[in-house]
Amino acid sequence: MPFTICMISNSTTRRNNWTCWLLLWGAALLICCIDLAGVPLRDWDEGTVAQVAREMSRGETWAAWLHPQLWGQPYLNKPPLLHSLIAVCFQTFGVQTWVARLPGAILTATSVPMLFLLGREVLPTRLYALMGAGVYLTWLPVVRHGRLAMLDGAVVCFFITLLWLLRRSQRQPWAYLGVGACFAAMCLTKGILGGLLLAIALLWVLWDAPKEWRSPYLWGGVGLGSLPVIGWYALQWQYYGDQFVDVTLLNQNLSRVWDTVEDHQGPPWYYLLELLKYSWPWLIFWPTGLWLTWRSRHTAWAKLILVWTVGYLLTISVMSTKLPWYIYPLYPAMAMTVGVALAATWNRHRHWSGRELTLKRIPLGWAILLALLSVGGAGGMVYASSWGPEPSLALAATGLGVMLTTGLAAYWAVRQQTRFIPILMAGLYASFLALMLSDHWLWELGEAFPVLPVANLINGQVPRDASIYMADFYNRPSLDFYCDRRVVAQPSAALLERWPQETPMYVLTQNLGPYQSGAAKTTTLGMAADWHLVVNQ
Known part of the structure; x- marks a missing residue:
């Protein structure tokens, strides 16, 4: 009889967990995927990622997918896993703004219920897991950034799944295969970041369950997951040689640790300022959650939050290159921390025990x-x-x-x-x-002119095989994507020097005067967003 009651209880618990999972996933899909085409792609990453995916989708051989290109040049910035998913969607639904954002948005939405499952594995009760997942679902930077055609939402989804499988594998060793697969997915999405996140996960295991470090299943799963990563990097090195090492491994990964890339720099407290700007109102409860986590540092969930928070925040803070979205993988740990504070508040009429936390009163x-x-x-x-x-x-x-x-x-x-x-x-x-x-x-x-009206003007007036220039100091990858061609940015002085010599020459400019006063005849083809499209005859 007790065995039967236990079986019924376990079955009910699993059913309730999966009901919560589906409800969270449905809510997350709605907020992450609604009106994805409402605004155009932004510079820089969105426009670049979408264009790389489009060129992959147009490839006629496997080489276009294995060795992606950007405007005919090797694309060596990041591995192409998410680009490949977008390319498949382009082939299925056509090249559109919402299609470019769809894979990342779905993976971001999936990370919400996966955080709930992770919480059910490590946190004391379902209440804590629900609180953490609810906070993560309504964390503005997560929703906003996760909707973009960028890599961060996908990496975080793979990492949360890796942590969940890592915990389950202590009871079911086969789950270590999933750990390896998630590690491979992280590395094939954002390169060296996958190694950092795996190191955080392994440090948690070392602190909480050191015996697992001697498990052949753990290292076998990580080893199997490393094979596709090593294989991809080996193929790129064999194909591109030293160029791949210099660009991908050094300039786009390792050098960001000790050197500033493209003047993206800031003080060590840069990411604390990012939290102060965008993490309200949940930031209100974070200090209390950290205090409760430290009090419970003997538990598995507290060890995970502390290693995740301190390890990742310290790493990105000491890096020389600073970008706002580098903090994105920290948000799930912060959401779990806030969830602990909220759950302790909900339990405030109870006495503290080894299983439950409680606050005496709401601050x-x-x-x-x-x-x-x-x-x-x-x-x-x-x-x-x-x-x-x-x-x-x-x-x-x-x-x-x-x-x-x-x-x-x-x-x-x-x-x-x-x-x-x-x-x-x-x-x-x-x-x-x-x-x-x-x-x-x-x-x-x-922060810059709207690209869609300008792109429509170019597509309607400039022949497909003609070069077009923009009198500006930097390129707009989103404009390139919507024009499906390069719009080369050059200073106005350089363009005016070539203006009388090259015909026809199409130029976007905000100042018509210098072009109309030259010797060449100037024809104005249209205007959009304060930009004039002119051509010499």
Whole structure:
């Protein structure tokens, strides 16, 4: 009889876990994939990744997939796993903006329920896992960046799955094969980052279950996973020789540790500033979660969070090259930490034990900071209203949602009511869903001219085999993608020097005067986004 009750209990637990998994996945797919075509691809990575994938999809032989190119030149920046997935989607659905973003968005959405499964393996109860996954689902940088045609969402999905399999493999050694497969997927997506993330995972195992380090299954799985990585790198080196070593291994990977690439630099606290800018409101609860994690440092879940947080944050902070999206793999660990704080708050009427954590009362500081965020949401609503400087119904709805959500959460937190937690999660999800339906979720596009009107002008006026130049100091990969050709950026002085000598010469410029005053006859073909398209005759 006890055995039967145990079997029923285990079956119910598994069914409930998979129900939660499906619900989280459905919610994540909606917010990650909705209106992916609402705004164009951004520079630099999105435009470049999409163009590499398009050239792969056009390849007539396997070499186009194994040795990808960008505008006819070897593409040696990153391994092409995600590019290949996008290329398959291009062949299936056609070359479109939403198609370029679709694989990364699906993998980002999948990382949400996978974080829940990881939590079920290591955290005390289902409540902690649900809290962590709910926080991760409504973490703005995760949703926003994960929707892009970039590599980070895919790498994080593979890493979370690797950690989940690593934990399960202590009971089921066959799962070590999955660990190796995830390691291979990380390395074939973003190169050396896969090695760093594997090192973090292995340090966790060494601290929590040192006997597993002597397991032949562990090293056998990692070894098998290394084979496709070694094979791919060996084929690239055999094909490109020293060029591959210099560009891929050194310039695009190792040199970023000790040298600044393309002037992307910052102080050691650069990523702490990134957290302060974009991680609200969940950043409010992170210090409490870290304190509770340190108190529980004898447990497997606390060891994982500490190794993940300290190891990864320290590594990217000491690197010379600083880019905002380098912090992305830290967000799942932070979400788990915040989930611990929220679960302890939910359990605040219980006494602390080895299995449960609890807070005696909800800190007043949480309510104060949530109230300040409510004021900020009201400001955003006014900014996007019909009488504000940038009217947008969806953006105004986002501001309204943030104002009401954080305001109500602050009210219930002051009253020591834990209902502020589901209000915060549900309200943020609805608010961010509205943001994804607006044209403002990818706000970096406002830093430069819109590419779609200019691309339409070029495609309508410039012959396919003609060269076209832009009087500017830097190229726009997104413009190149939508034009399906290179729009070469050169300083205006250099273009004006060649203007009387080369015909026909197509130029995009914001200043017509110098081109009209030259000896060559100038024809204006159109104007878009303050750019004039001219040609000499």
